[in-house]
Amino acid sequence: MPCPSLRSTGPSSHPVYSPARPLPCxxxxxxxxxxxxxxxxxxxxxxxxxxxxxxxxxxxxxxxxxxxxxxxxxxxxxxxxxxxxxxxxxxxxxxxxxxxxxxxxxxxxxxxxxxxxxxxxxxxxxxxxxxxxxxxxxxxxxxxxxxxxxxxxxxxxxxxxxxxxxxxxxxxxxxxxxxxxxxxxxxxxxxxxxxxxxxxxxxxxxxxxxxxxxxxxxxxxxxxxxxxxxxxxxxxxxxxxxxxxxxxxxxxxxxxxxxxxxxxxxxxxxxxxxxxxxxxxxxxxxGWKPRDTECVWPGRSPNFGEDWAEGVTTRLSAAHNAESLESDLNEIEVPTVVLFGMSKKADLRKSLDPFMAEISMDHIFPKVVFTEPISGRNPAVTVEELSEIMEDYGIGYVPSKVEKDPLKAFEIAGSMARELDADLLVIGSVYLVGDLLKYMVERDELNLWEVLTAH
Structure with a gap:
């Protein structure tokens, strides 16, 4: 279908004021x-x-x-x-x-x-x-x-x-x-x-x-x-x-x-x-006339971090609720090892529904590794709790590996992917992605500020 257009009715007016305390130059x-x-x-x-x-x-x-x-x-x-x-x-x-x-x-x-x-x-x-x-x-x-x-x-x-x-x-x-x-x-x-x-x-x-x-x-x-x-x-x-x-x-x-x-x-x-x-x-x-709209969304956009695991195409996802987990899992078209970790939330089990359903019924995910994000506002869901939730689903499926340390878990998942000639998906929490990003910057001696530049 043709791309819809939006018609501007003109620039909006913005308040003119006398600040109580002018900001310094x-x-x-x-x-x-x-x-x-x-x-x-x-x-x-x-x-x-x-x-x-x-x-x-x-x-x-x-x-x-x-x-x-x-x-x-x-x-x-x-x-x-x-x-x-x-x-x-x-x-x-x-x-x-x-x-x-x-x-x-x-x-x-x-x-x-x-x-x-x-x-x-x-x-x-x-x-x-x-x-x-x-x-x-x-x-x-x-x-x-x-x-x-x-x-x-x-x-x-x-x-x-x-x-x-x-x-x-x-x-x-x-x-x-x-x-x-x-x-x-x-x-x-x-x-x-x-x-x-x-x-x-x-x-x-x-x-x-x-x-x-x-x-x-x-x-x-x-x-x-x-x-x-x-x-x-x-x-x-x-x-x-x-x-x-x-x-x-x-x-x-x-x-x-x-x-x-x-x-x-x-x-x-x-x-x-x-x-x-x-x-x-x-x-x-x-009324913009962009010359180039290419940009990178660190830790989220496609291809960011795809070379983090040697010899394995890696994808990072900050998906953490039911809708985003289902959406990102549905995009996977080749055999993929999953590294999964989440932060605690009130509707945890409801958020996990699509994840549990996908990995238990879809053979495109041959192995799953559970881990625990280090950073974040809320504490991590423990690997034991994730395993218990999976067991409660009664699907007869267990994770291939549990490793609390996300850095060790990443190396384990990467090794699994290499052995299976599969891709690697890191998913479940923006904080898990952040933990791994910090690790990669230190491991590869990258400039953090350049890595975090979006465009």
């Missing part, structure tokens, strides 16, 4: 990053000794806390940096990070200085905040983190969560760097996600499926309501065509005349490539 901040914004760190400094990082890490214990009031107040204290640039705001259950990085590449290629905010990170927190595809430097991150901390400690003191803190740092980074536009991925939901505060001139919805139901609600309709609430009256919202009638009804009610449906992307298709026509349409809608 780049040269007014301490540090050498005004000469090179991507210098990894100041000479002689160690990131693990920075008190601001300790303060940030303390935020992890706060967990998830949805709501806009805290970030709205802290942003106000810092002069509302989030209102200095237009943003594309993207929500959805799966695929929103891939869509965001493709939009960022198209915007940058069109000559716009483009900020990109995504989460979670694979290896280092700076990668959540990119400018023209490159993570901001630890030097810049630390100085802006200090500003966020100072603003939050003004009376009355406010305690932002880890995610909220990184979002606030991103808004400062984009403002100080003079971005022309930002691409913003929601953290969770949309209606009460801190990113809802950005000044969006376009909103986008990817897939809607069950995930984080303990926070967003136990039904698809409730989850759709939370995510579709990124819509702003009078601002166009592009939504991937959904299949559930209840979800469709919710999105149409919220989006109203501003809603534009985009043809459904089959769950079994290559989502990475299938977003290209949508990005082309958005580029036309916003």
């Amino acid at each position: 780049m040269h007014e901040l301490q540090g050498p990053y005004h000469l090179d914004p991507f210098t990894p760190m100041r000479q002689g400094e160690r990131l693990d000794q920075m008190s601001e990082r300790d303060w940030l890490d303390e935020r992890l214990s706060m967990g998830v806390k949805l709501g806009l009031d805290n970030c709205r107040e802290i942003l106000s204290r810092m002069g509302d940096p989030h209102l200095e640039f237009p943003s594309i705001h993207v929500a959805g259950t799966n695929g929103k990070g891939s869509l965001c990085v493709k939009l960022s590449a198209a915007s940058s290629s069109s000559g716009n200085i483009t900020g990109l905010f995504t989460s979670p990170h694979l290896v280092t927190v700076e990668e959540r905040i990119r400018i023209d595809g490159r993570p901001v430097s630890p030097v810049l991150f630390d100085d802006l983190l200090e500003m966020v901390r100072q603003a939050s400690e003004e009376s009355p003191a406010i305690s932002p969560t880890y995610f909220e803190t990184t979002f606030l740092v991103a808004m400062l980074a984009f403002s100080i760097s003079g971005v022309d536009r930002a691409i913003i991925e929601t953290g969770m939901g949309g209606r009460l996600d801190a990113t809802r505060l950005v000044d969006a001139d376009l909103c986008m919805l990817t897939t809607i499926s069950m995930d984080h139901s303990e926070f967003l609600g136990p039904t698809l309709e409730e989850i759709a309501t939370e995510k579709a609430a990124i819509h702003r009256p009078g601002i166009k919202m592009i939504a991937l065509q959904q299949t559930d009638p209840g979800v469709i009804g919710v999105i149409e009610e919220i989006g109203g005349e501003d809603l534009l449906w985009w043809p459904y992307i089959q769950a079994s298709s290559n989502k990475w490539e299938s977003y290209d026509p949508l990005v082309e349409a958005v580029s036309e809608f916003l």
Whole structure:
């Protein structure tokens, strides 16, 4: 079918304001990053000794806390940096990070200085905040983190969560760097996600499926309501065509005349490539003229890390819920050894349904290795628990190997794949991918900052 087009009704207007506390220019901040914004760190400094990082890490214990009031107040204290640039705001259950990085590449290629905010990170927190595809430097991150901390400690003191803190740092980074536009991925939901505060001139919805139901609600309709609430009256919202009638009804009610449906992307298709026509349409809608939209989404996009295991074609997947696991497993067409590890979640067994079904009935997966991610907000599902869940399914299938250490597990799975002349799939958690990425950077003596560059 022909590629649908989107027609812009003209540029949106953005508020003009007098900040309560004007942000400093780049040269007014301490540090050498005004000469090179991507210098990894100041000479002689160690990131693990920075008190601001300790303060940030303390935020992890706060967990998830949805709501806009805290970030709205802290942003106000810092002069509302989030209102200095237009943003594309993207929500959805799966695929929103891939869509965001493709939009960022198209915007940058069109000559716009483009900020990109995504989460979670694979290896280092700076990668959540990119400018023209490159993570901001630890030097810049630390100085802006200090500003966020100072603003939050003004009376009355406010305690932002880890995610909220990184979002606030991103808004400062984009403002100080003079971005022309930002691409913003929601953290969770949309209606009460801190990113809802950005000044969006376009909103986008990817897939809607069950995930984080303990926070967003136990039904698809409730989850759709939370995510579709990124819509702003009078601002166009592009939504991937959904299949559930209840979800469709919710999105149409919220989006109203501003809603534009985009043809459904089959769950079994290559989502990475299938977003290209949508990005082309958005580029036309916003008047972009991208010269080159080639980009890499570290740890997620096809071909990234394919040579990590010697003599074995390796694929990395951050799929961690039922929809994304089913989609990525369905893409496998050749015999593949699976390395699987997950972080704990409320709907763990429901998320595992498609995985258990596929590996037990499809001979394309000759061997499976269970492991445990090291990093992440939540603890890993133990290999014992994964094995018990598999046994509970009553399918008479057991993993080929269990190994708690993901680095050892990767070597074991790679050896199995070589013996079978099979491919290797790493799947189940973005944190598992991050653990292996850090290992590969150290093993092969790679430049981490170059590896983490998206475009």
